Amino acid sequence: MKKTQATILIIDDQEEILIAGKLLLKRLFETIITCSNPKNIPEILLENEIDVVLMDMNFRTGYEDGKEGVFWLKEILLLKPKTKVILMTSYGSVETAVESLKLGAIDYLLKPWDNQKLIDLIKDAIKQHRKAKQIVEVKEKSLFVGRSSSMEKVYKITDKVAKTDANVLILGENGTGKSALAKSIHENSNRKTEQFIHVDLGALNENLFESELFGYAKGAFTDAKQDTIGRFEAANGGTIFLDEIGNIPLHLQAKLLQVIQNKEIIRLGESKSRKVDFRLITATNTNLEKAVEQGLFREDLYYRINAISVKMPNLNERKEDIIPLLHYFIEIYANKYEMDIPNINEEILNQLQHYEWNGNIRELQNRVERAIILAENDEITLENLGFDYFLPSTHSKNTNNLNEIEKQKIVERLLFFDGNITKTAEDLGISRASLYRKLEKYNISN
Numbered sequence: 030m031k032k033t034q035a036t037i038l039i040i041d042d043q044e045e046i047l048i049a050g051k052l053l054l055k056r057l058f059e060t061i062i063t064c065s066n067p068k069n070i071p072e073i074l075l076e077n078e079i080d081v082v083l084m085d086m087n088f089r090t091g092y093e094d095g096k097e098g099v100f101w102l103k104e105i106l107l108l109k110p111k112t113k114v115i116l117m118t119s120y121g122s123v124e125t126a127v128e129s130l131k132l133g134a135i136d137y138l139l140k141p142w143d144n145q146k147l148i149d150l151i152k153d154a155i156k157q158h159r160k161a162k163q164i165v166e167v168k169e170k171s172l173f174v175g176r177s178s179s180m181e182k183v184y185k186i187t188d189k190v191a192k193t194d195a196n197v198l199i200l201g202e203n204g205t206g207k208s209a210l211a212k213s214i215h216e217n218s219n220r221k222t223e224q225f226i227h228v229d230l231g232a233l234n235e236n237l238f239e240s241e242l243f244g245y246a247k248g249a250f251t252d253a254k255q256d257t258i259g260r261f262e263a264a265n266g267g268t269i270f271l272d273e274i275g276n277i278p279l280h281l282q283a284k285l286l287q288v289i290q291n292k293e294i295i296r297l298g299e300s301k302s303r304k305v306d307f308r309l310i311t312a313t314n315t316n317l318e319k320a321v322e323q324g325l326f327r328e329d330l331y332y333r334i335n336a337i338s339v340k341m342p343n344l345n346e347r348k349e350d351i352i353p354l355l356h357y358f359i360e361i362y363a364n365k366y367e368m369d370i371p372n373i374n375e376e377i378l379n380q381l382q383h384y385e386w387n388g389n390i391r392e393l394q395n396r397v398e399r400a401i402i403l404a405e406n407d408e409i410t411l412e413n414l415g416f417d418y419f420l421p422s423t424h425s426k427n428t429n430n431l432n433e434i435e436k437q438k439i440v441e442r443l444l445f446f447d448g449n450i451t452k453t454a455e456d457l458g459i460s461r462a463s464l465y466r467k468l469e470k471y472n473i474s475n
């Protein structure tokens with residue numbers, strides 16, 4: 030039988046489970062890696078392209094609370110967010126297993142496992158992993174959809190800077206594509222074959238800041254059960270992207286500055302320093318210059334991270350890119366939800382181009398995802414996109430246009446009569462048939 034090209038990592042402290050798992054799975058899948066010591070997980074993940082992890086929730090005999098499994102699950106998903114994790118558990122810890130599903134595990138399996146069930150779960154997980162990877166690949170291939178003049182200015186700078194090791198600060202509102210730009214700088218740099226580590230400092234609890242970034246030694250604090258590398262070490266040789274840099278509290282800025290300057294980190298609970306080689310990219314939606322003036326952001330850190338700065342334009346400043354981005358996301362999500370590419374009519378496209386996209390590309394992306402899920406008869410409507418009958422626009426170039434006035438009137442009366450066609454037609458003094466024709470003409474969905 031031809032084996033499936035996939036790499037499965039089995040993690041369990043019991044050798045007999047590892048052997049049984051390997052024997053069963055190696056008949057069907059190309060590569061099976063086993064690991065009895067969870068401390069080795071980060072290294073294995075960074076060195077191999079793992080499709081599926083099959084992991085025990087309890088590593089120490091006598092401990093059935095599953096906490097270590099939860100800890101390692103979070104670590105795996107931080108390092109490799111697309112890897113699919115299946116947990117193995119005993120009856121006692123089903124609750125924790127269910128909790129782990131919320132954290133991102135795709136399923137759990139009761140021990141002793143049923144061979145066929147395990148194989149089916151792994152096959153399904155491989156499919157899911159392939160799909161997730163495919164989406165990222167399509168995304169990366171065509172990343173930086175859009176050739177507006179304001180984006181051309183951005184490319185001009187990033188093309189020059191990508192190949193250097195200069196620190197880059199990316200400015201811009203939420204959802205403008207700062208993270209995507211950081212990734213693309215890395216992809217075009219000499220470090221592209223190494224790790225790109227994205228750290229969202231805005232989401233990082235202040236107490237976890239140091240341990241997450243610099244790592245820690247076993248026993249450094251109550252929950253420090255094993256030596257753990259931090260994000261800077263994980264980025265060694267590659268790029269570290271510190272998102273929302275403006276959110277770092279002042280007292281931690283000095284530590285960060287030191288690491289950036291010396292390219293050395295000291296893990297929490299250790300005294301020896303370790304050399305790390307990284308390229309630094311940062312991003313913020315706050316006005317750092319102002320924060321410096323107000324004494325909220327260290328000036329020396331600001332100058333250190335700001336060798337080159339690039340401003341991502343708002344989507345409203347790159348209107349030419351709206352339609353290409355829209356088609357791009359339609360393709361991505363139609364692919365994700367296994368649907369045919371739906372149509373979208375000219376009138377809606379026109380309205381979308383004049384809409385004020387305050388949530389920028391992320392808003393556009395979210396609306397398209399919603400529309401793909403809700404679309405009927407292969408047609409995207411404004412309602413599918415989460416709008417009422419027509420879009421509020423700050424560029425109402427059509428407000429003097431008779432058609433637009435008529436359309437607005439119809440929408441207003443329809444809303445007033447809760448979508449009742451007979452009452453709306455009566456109120457407007459036209460027949461129901463005529464109202465239907467107008468609804469179709471103006472693409473008003475009821």
Ligand SMILES: Nc1ncnc2c1ncn2[C@@H]1O[C@H](COP(=O)(O)OP(=O)(O)OP(=O)(O)O)[C@@H](O)[C@H]1O
Nearest residue numbers: 172173174202203204205206207208209210390391
């Ligand atoms: N030019 C682009 N082409 C295709 N997709 C893009 C482009 N720019 C951004 N995106 C997508 O739009 C979404 C928002 O982008 P991103 O997360 O990079 O924004 P951000 O500025 O970092 O947002 P935040 O400040 O909220 O973290 C992402 O899913 C990203 O992949």
